[in-house]
Amino acid sequence: MLADRLRLDLSGAETTSGVSAELLDVRASVQALPDGQRELVMLIHWEGFTLPEAARIVGIRESTARGRYQRARITLHAHLRPQGADAQL
Template sequence: MSRAEDAQRLQQLHDQIGADLLGYFARRVEPREDAADLLSETLMVTWRRLDRVPADDEGARMWMFATARRVLANWSRGQRRRNALSYDLREHLATVALPVANDQALDVRQAVSALPRNQRELIMLVHWDGFTIPAAAQLLKTTVSTARGRYQRAKITLKAALSNTAAPTSKTSTAKVKTS
C-alpha cells in the first residue's frame, strides 16, 4: 500500500473503532483525560503495524482492541512504577532533615528569584546544584563566555540586592547605639 492508502486506512479504522476504543480507555483509567493519550498511542502502534491489521472489519476491531489492551497494560505498569518511586521519595524525604529557612536564607531566595530568568537559572545551577560555570553553560546550551558574563552581572545584582536588605538592619542598630 502507498502512504496515502495507509493514511486512508488508518483514518477509516479511527472512524470505525476510535470512539469505542476511547470509551474502553475512559472506563479503565483515572484521570479520564489519559484515555485520549492511550487512544493516540494505540493509533500510533496501528500506524506502525498497519500491514498486520486484518482487512475485515471484525478482525481489525479485534486486533485494535488487543493492541489497546497491551497499551493499557504498559500504561498501568508505568503508573505503578511512578507511584512506587514517588512513595519511596516521599518516605525518604520524611526522614531527611531539611534545612530551616532563616531570614537571611529567605532574603537570598528572594534576591535570586528577582534575577532575570537566564541569570537566575545559572546562579541556581552553580550555587545550589554544584555545577561549574562551564558545565552550567553546557546545560543551558550557551557559550562559556556568555555564562561568565551572566554570572558576573548576576553577582553584581545580588550583591546590591542583599546589601540593600541588610542595610536597614545595620542602620537601625547604629541608631540605637547612638541614642543610648
C-alpha cells in the same frame, strides 16, 4: 560573602520559628533575577556545576555564561549586602 549566604540557603538553615529571614532574602533575591541569570546561579550554587558545565547545560557559550553570572553576582550583592557595607565585590 555572597557565596556563604547561598551555601546557607543550600544547607536549609532554619530558625525555631521556621525559615530564617536571611534565607528568605536570599531566595527572594535569586528568584528576582532574570531567567538566564537565575538558571546559572541555581546550577552553580544549588547543583554544584562549574560555570563551563552550567554553560553547556544551558546551551550557551562560556563567555556568555560568564557575563550573565557576573551580572547576577552584582545584582545579588547589591540586594543582599548589609546596610552601610561597602559597594566592593
